[in-house]
Amino acid sequence: MKNFLIIDGHKIKDSYWELEKSLMIEMLQKMYEIRFFEGETEQFIIKGQIHGTCHLYVGEEATAVGAIYASEKKDYITSTHRGHGHCIAKGGDLKLMMAELLGKATGYCKGKGGSMHIADVTSGNLGANGIVGGSIDIATGAALTCKMKEKDKIVLCFFGDGAANRGNFHGSLNMASIWNLPIIYICENNQYGMSTPIKEAFNIKRISDRKCAYNIEGLTIDGNNLVEVYNTIKHFSEYCRSGKGPVLVECLTYRWKGHSKSDAQVYRSKEEVKEWMEKDPIIRYETFLIENGVLSKQEAIEVKEKAIKAIEEAVSFAEDSPFPDPSTVEEDVYA
Amino acid sequence: MREITYLEAIREAMQQMMRINPDVYLIGEDVAEYGGAFGVSVGMLEEFGKERIRNTPISEDAVIGVATGSAVTGMRPIAEIMFSDFITIAMDEIANQAAKIRYMFGGKAKVPLVIRTAGGGGTGAAAQHSQSLEALIAHIPGLKVVMPSCPYDAKGLLIAAINDDNPVIFIEHKLLYKNKRYIQHVPEEIYEIPLGKGDIKRDGKDVTIVATSFMVKKCLEVSEQLKTDYAIDCEVIDPRTIRPLDIDLILESVKKTSRLICVEEACGFGGFMGEVAAQVAEYGFDYLDAPIIRITGRNCPVPYSLVLENEMIPNHERIKKGILDLLRKN
Numbered sequence: 119m120k121n122f123l124i125i126d127g128h129k130i131k132d133s134y135w136e137l138e139k140s141l142m143i144e145m146l147q148k149m150y151e152i153r154f155f156e157g158e159t160e161q162f163i164i165k166g167q168i169h170g171t172c173h174l175y176v177g178e179e180a181t182a183v184g185a186i187y188a189s190e191k192k193d194y195i196t197s198t199h200r201g202h203g204h205c206i207a208k209g210g211d212l213k214l215m216m217a218e219l220l221g222k223a224t225g226y227c228k229g230k231g232g233s234m235h236i237a238d239v240t241s242g243n244l245g246a247n248g249i250v251g252g253s254i255d256i257a258t259g260a261a262l263t264c265k266m267k268e269k270d271k272i273v274l275c276f277f278g279d280g281a282a283n284r285g286n287f288h289g290s291l292n293m294a295s296i297w298n299l300p301i302i303y304i305c306e307n308n309q310y311g312m313s314t315p316i317k318e319a320f321n322i323k324r325i326s327d328r329k330c331a332y333n334i335e336g337l338t339i340d341g342n343n344l345v346e347v348y349n350t351i352k353h354f355s356e357y358c359r360s361g362k363g364p365v366l367v368e369c370l371t372y373r374w375k376g377h378s379k380s381d382a383q384v385y386r387s388k389e390e391v392k393e394w395m396e397k398d399p400i401i402r403y404e405t406f407l408i409e410n411g412v413l414s415k416q417e418a419i420e421v422k423e424k425a426i427k428a429i430e431e432a433v434s435f436a437e438d439s440p441f442p443d444p445s446t447v448e449e450d451v452y453a
Numbered sequence: 454m455r456e457i458t459y460l461e462a463i464r465e466a467m468q469q470m471m472r473i474n475p476d477v478y479l480i481g482e483d484v485a486e487y488g489g490a491f492g493v494s495v496g497m498l499e500e501f502g503k504e505r506i507r508n509t510p511i512s513e514d515a516v517i518g519v520a521t522g523s524a525v526t527g528m529r530p531i532a533e534i535m536f537s538d539f540i541t542i543a544m545d546e547i548a549n550q551a552a553k554i555r556y557m558f559g560g561k562a563k564v565p566l567v568i569r570t571a572g573g574g575g576t577g578a579a580a581q582h583s584q585s586l587e588a589l590i591a592h593i594p595g596l597k598v599v600m601p602s603c604p605y606d607a608k609g610l611l612i613a614a615i616n617d618d619n620p621v622i623f624i625e626h627k628l629l630y631k632n633k634r635y636i637q638h639v640p641e642e643i644y645e646i647p648l649g650k651g652d653i654k655r656d657g658k659d660v661t662i663v664a665t666s667f668m669v670k671k672c673l674e675v676s677e678q679l680k681t682d683y684a685i686d687c688e689v690i691d692p693r694t695i696r697p698l699d700i701d702l703i704l705e706s707v708k709k710t711s712r713l714i715c716v717e718e719a720c721g722f723g724g725f726m727g728e729v730a731a732q733v734a735e736y737g738f739d740y741l742d743a744p745i746i747r748i749t750g751r752n753c754p755v756p757y758s759l760v761l762e763n764e765m766i767p768n769h770e771r772i773k774k775g776i777l778d779l780l781r782k783n
Contacts, residue, residue, distance in 0.1 A: 225559070227557060230558075231557040237557075245562075249549050252545060255514065259521055259530075267527065268527070286518055290518065293509065293510065293519060451594045453555060453564075453617075
């Protein structure tokens with residue numbers, strides 16, 4: 119194997135092949151878990167069992183899994199309204215997640231948050247966020263904690279292309295740059311902010327070009343290529359951890375499903391969706407593992423089945439769980 | 454006994470807490486060399502250095518977001534927003550993020566954040582640098598809102614705010630900062646005044662006046678005049694924290710006086726004193742011998758011209774007339 123890769127003009131160490139085989143396979147399983155979790159969630163939406171809305175991560179799995187596996191367990195992440203994938207990749211408990219979506223007392227947030235507010239602060243997941251871009255400055259603040267106190271940690275801040283036009287994107291990247299904070303801003307460019315295509319929202323070709331405004335490192339990568347995401351984030355997490363400052367990584371990807379449950383998708387063509395589905399990050403990674411002899415076809419089926427089983431257990435747990443006691447409604451407002 | 458200003462009391466609270474807790478730091482625009490727009494943090498850079506007296510670019514939204522993120526991960530930031538009017542720039546971070554993180558996450562996070570900001574008018578700074586926006590933030594569950602009216606309270610309340618595990622908006626009044634007329638004995642040691650505990654600033658039996666921030670001073674001065682000129686004995690209550698609200702203290706007073714006047718600098722419409730009036734009407738209606746009166750800022754932006762500003766913000770004459778009208782002494 120080559121020792122270094124050139125990714126978007128950056129010389130990046132090929133760390134992927136230093137991974138334990140079990141972790142290579144675990145990443146595939148996590149991607150499947152996300153895919154099937156979202157599949158079940160969609161079924162619940164169709165059946166009317168999800169009280170609110172959900173934003174599905176289908177098609178973007180390689181970005182969350184590749185990036186989070188390239189960081190360390192102790193590191194922080196912040197997520198988005200399309201947050202199930204990040205939570206699962208960070209090791210989130212599928213049962214507690216599904217219970218939360220169904221508004222159950224056993225959910226991550228005791229039924230008070232729902233899909234857009236799942237968090238697990240103790241494991242470093244600082245939460246999904248219902249406000250587009252709402253977590254960019256929170257992530258930057260966590261990076262300030264890393265700089266001032268928890269000096270061996272870094273932050274992965276996930277956000278979409280839409281969030282890159284929020285004012286706090288500018289405020290945060292600027293502060294991270296002047297203070298040299300250990301944070302990787304991971305822009306999941308899935309081509310649309312709800313219905314608005316990126317070409318209507320940006321007059322630049324690449325969102326990562328905004329790195330110039332802050333004099334920080336940045337690049338655009340294939341967000342549907344797990345190995346590329348892993349190597350890039352691994353490289354830059356070491357860069358951040360060694361005190362070299364923030365990075366802006368744009369991951370090109372695509373959401374297969376509508377923005378939320380009420381999206382008729384009139385703004386894009388079926389052909390376009392089909393074209394992107396052919397770049398399925400899971401099939402690509404699975405094929406890669408098989409072609410490189412990491413995994414046999416039979417083993418791949420087993421990984422998939424394991425993921426299906428985990429989701430089935432989560433669904434049973436969620437369905438069997440009780441709803442919260444209405445008398446708890448005013449609890450947890452204040453510490 | 455030493456007497457210090459309101460500004461000095463606030464600075465001392467920050468200094469003493471920063472000395473004993475390395476997680477406490479100050480972040481905001483021009484807080485370092487300049488010492489903050491009003492000079493509250495003058496001298497703190499020399500003692501604590503640039504890491505902990507952290508100057509920021511002019512990005513109020515990101516300042517509060519960053520402070521929130523650092524609070525969730527274990528720091529105890531004090532974020533200074535130069536003028537309380539500018540909290541509107543950071544309203545997503547305050548209202549949607551800091552206030553709700555704990556609840557949304559099912560009680561599994563805490564946000565020990567203090568936002569210090571200078572509120573109120575009377576300085577000729579006009580509509581964007583003079584507002585009293587406490588009702589806007591006190592409306593949001595998850596936030597605590599503190600409005601000290603004197604140096605002693607300012608120190609004890611700020612220490613309590615820094616030790617609190619919730620986001621606390623600490624609204625200081627510009628006219629109190631350096632005013633030597635309002636200096637007061639403040640203990641040198643660290644002490645807390647619990648958030649949610651009001652104070653009777655003047656005992657009286659004829660009428661209860663509830664006032665906040667600089668209005669407490671005006672009401673106390675008017676009360677002395679009324680005592681001399683009309684033998685009216687006003688009781689002045691300062692809730693000190695408007696959320697949580699010490700409604701019991703107010704109800705106890707109304708039970709004694711049977712009359713309530715609410716005085717606030719903010720525009721009356723939708724204002725905080727509407728909440729006080731509503732709660733007294735709900736829980737203390739039987740104590741009342743007269744309608745509740747509100748004396749508030751007029752329902753317009755704060756104007757520039759001194760003549761207009763004096764008309765907009767409740768002045769001594771307006772407060773006095775309100776009390777006399779209520780007691781039918783005019």
